[in-house]
Each structure stands twice: as structure tokens, then as C-alpha cells.
Amino acid sequence: MVSMKSGIRLAILSSLLVCAVFASAEDDENQKLDRQFQSAVAQYNAGQFAEAAAQLESLLPHAPKSFEIHELLGLAYTAQSQDAKALEHLEIAVRLKPDSAAARTNLAASLIHAGKPDLAGEQFRKALELEPRDYDSNHNLGEFYIQIGKIADATPFLEQAQRIKPSSYENGYDLALAYSLTGRLAQARQVVQSLLEQKNTAELHNLLAQIEEKDGKYLAAVNEFEIAAHMDPSEQNLFDWGSELLLHRTYEPAIAVFQQGTQRYSNSPRMIVGLGMALYARGKYDEAVRALLTAADLDPADARCYLFLSKAYDSSPNQAVDVIQRFRRYTELQPGNALAQYYYAMSLWKGKRTEDSSLDIQMIESLLKKSIALDERLAEAHVQLGNLYADQHEYAKSIPEYLRALELNPNLPDAHYRLGQDYVHVGQKDQAQKEFEVYQRLSAQQMAEVDKERAEVQQFVVSAKAAPAAKP
Secondary structure, eight states, rough: OOOOOSOOOOOOHHHHHHOOTTTOOHHHHHHHHHHHHHHHHHHHTTTHHHHHHHHEEEEEEGOOOOOHHHHHHHHHHTTTOOHHHHHHHHHHHHHHHHOOOHHHHHHHHHHHHOOHHHHHHOOOOOOOOTTTHHHHHHHHHHHHHHTTOOOHHHHHHHHHHHOOOOOOOHHHHHHHHHHHHOOOHHHHHHHHHHHHHHOOHHHHHHHHHHHHTTTTTTTHHHHHHHHHHOOOOHHHHHHHHHHHHHTTTTTTOOOOHHHHHHHHOTTTTHHHHHHHHHHHHHHHHHHHHHHHHHHHHHSTTHHHHHHHHHHHHHHHHHHHHHHHHHHHHHHOOOTTTTTHHHHHHHHHHHOOOOTTTTTTTTHHHHHHHHHHHHHTTTTTHHHHHHHHHHTOHHHHHHHHHHHHHHHHOOOHHHHHHHHHHHHTTOHHHHHHHHHHHHHHHHHOHHHHHHHHHHHHHHHHHHHHSOOOOOOO
């Protein structure tokens, strides 16, 4: 689901603020009931939703067919997240006044909250049919389509809302974001720049940065992310700025931004993972391992940091005890995760040799086999199991593992090299020569590995941007 600037605009009927449900009555009892209704309206407007609901419930037996009471009661329950009660009264309100676009809007918003988007869409469309030139009706339907991921469907309604009310910051922001998400970058940039003339905000600079990044204008993008972060050093803005620098391999500045971010948001796993990745990319492996261990402790079940923890540990096995403990905990938290088993096996094996008396070969073999059993297509696990067997000169076992790994992914230089070595040991020199030639060719293609690493970073950035913000 895409996060937009504004939410669905609830339509608080103006009649609720001024009307007297019992105003036509002249006797003292009805005047008393009318004062109770006005009191409920005042309580609702003051944010005292439970008190308002209690007042309205006591009034309902005296006016069971009052649109105003059912409508306000539904809104009061919506404000308290009591979805079932809210829907009951808002549905009655719509039946009592089916030509009210506002009532249908409120029912639609409650249906979204209750997890019924299809029914909500029907009500938003009916509200628009009743008031086709109303700003809120157009904006709300566009916002609804955005929330269910139908960006292209949302755009015409956001455009219409913008024509009706061109000064609307909220709708303009949503329209610019919709344009950006659908690749209409020039239009998105134009809308944002127009909004900036009205209101210079950090979130607009952040959005403009996203547009420039999509348009391939890295320097403009990083400049806008920096402006946004200086105007509002929120976790999101700092993370976006650091991520942009990291994606384009500007490592030292990225490290500085992520360090600033971790100082402000010390309980943010994504910020600390970002720092660890930047340190790793810069070759500061010991520092990278420390940062990624911290991230793993903040959110032990989050898979995002373990890939780069394994990479950093591969280059800096100095913190073996701590790393092994984290990977063991990861397997305990996620026993059905093939990568968790693989990482744990490799952390145990890292930096040791088969002649090391402390090395538990059987445990490593068991973990690699379990990893393959959980995901037979995990080529790296086949390669490492082959390495384990080859180190013990069990070539009848290692060769099939290498062959299976290369069947899954033929572009693994190390697998070709180790397979070639095994063929030499078993006397198949022609086969060995072929594998060494493939190894030489793949080794020359260094950019493939660089692109893979950038893709891994990009995948982390995309997934982490949706993470909930941490408190400073």
C-alpha cells in the first residue's frame, strides 16, 4: 500500500454542528433531549468520543430514526476504532438519507477501517455520483484508489480535485506522488515546484528528490534529500539521504549521514543496518560487523541485516563468538528459514580449517543439508557443502554438489574453480580444463558482482523505506 500525504477526508455534516434534533418540540422533556444532543455534539467536537457516544446512545430510543444521531454516533465509534458499532450506525444513516454524499463518505471511510475495501469503493463512487464537482468526493475516491494500489485509476480524480481546488496542498502532494509512481516525472516535478512556491516543506523536497532519482538525476536528488533532512531531520529524511548516497557508492558521506541518524534514532534497526552496509562497502569490516550486530539485537527476526552481517564477517572474522551467537539465535527464531541455517553454518565454519580441533564438521554438514532441504534451489548451500566434502577429499560427494549448484546458477566462478580442482583429483583433466576456462571468463566479469551488490543494497533500501519510524 502506498503512503500518501493525506487520508480520506471524513465529512462532518454541518447540520450536526447546528441542528437541534428535537428543536420542533416545545415541551420541557424534548427541550431537555435537545440539550443532550447538543452536548453530545460539543463532546464529539472536543474529542471526548466515549462521552459523546454514551449521550447519543441514551438519546437513540427517543429518536430511533434520526439521521443526525446515527451519523454522529457512527463517527464517535469510528474515532474509538469500534468498527462493528460504527458500521451499524453509519449504514442506518445512509439508509435514512441515501442522497447524502457526506454520509456515504463517512460509511466508506469506516468500511476501509474495518478492512472492507470493496464495499468502501462502492460508497466512494456513489458519493461522487451525487456530487461530481465536489472537491472532497473527487479527492477521496482518488485517495481510495491510491490506498489499494491502483495509482493509474486514482490520477483522474486527483486531477479533477486539483482543478476544483488548485490551492490544495494535500491533493497537490498526492497528485505529484501519483504522477511520480506512474512515470509521469515532468508533470510530477511541475506540481511539486508549484507547491513549493506556496509552501516550502521538507516533505516536498523529499518527494522532489524521489522524482529526480527516478529521472536519473542523482546530484539533484541527493541535494533535495539533503535539504529535506536539514529542514526536518526525521528518521525517514535522514535514512533517505543516507540511502541515496549509499546507492550511488558515495560511501564516506553516507557513513556520516547514517552515523548522524543512529545518534538521533539509536533504536532504529534500518538506520543501523544502513550504517553497517556503508561501513562494509567502504571496507571498514570490523566496524560494519559491530553495527550489524547491534541491528540484529534491536530486531532479531528482521532478515535484512543478516546478509550483510555474513558478508562483513566473511572479511572480518574477529568477532566470531558474537556473530555465531546471533546466527544461532536467528535459526531458533526462524527454524524454517533456509538462509538462517546457511548463515549459521557459515558463521561456524568461517576462518577455520578442517584440521582445527574445535571445528564441528558434522554440525556444519547438518546445517547445510537442512538449508538445502528447506530450499533445494539455494545454490550457495550446495557450493559450500561441496567445499566441505572436498576439504575432506570426498570427491564423490563434492562433485555432485558443485554440479547441482551450477545447474541452479551457472555464473558462480568459485563453483567452477572448485569443481575443476576436484576433476584434477579424480583424473578428469579435460573436464577440469573446461571448468578452469569458465572460471577465468567469469572472474573477468567483475561488474556482475558489483551490480549484484548494488541490487542487494537497493532491495534493502526499498524494503526499509516502508518500515515504521523509530522514536529519537
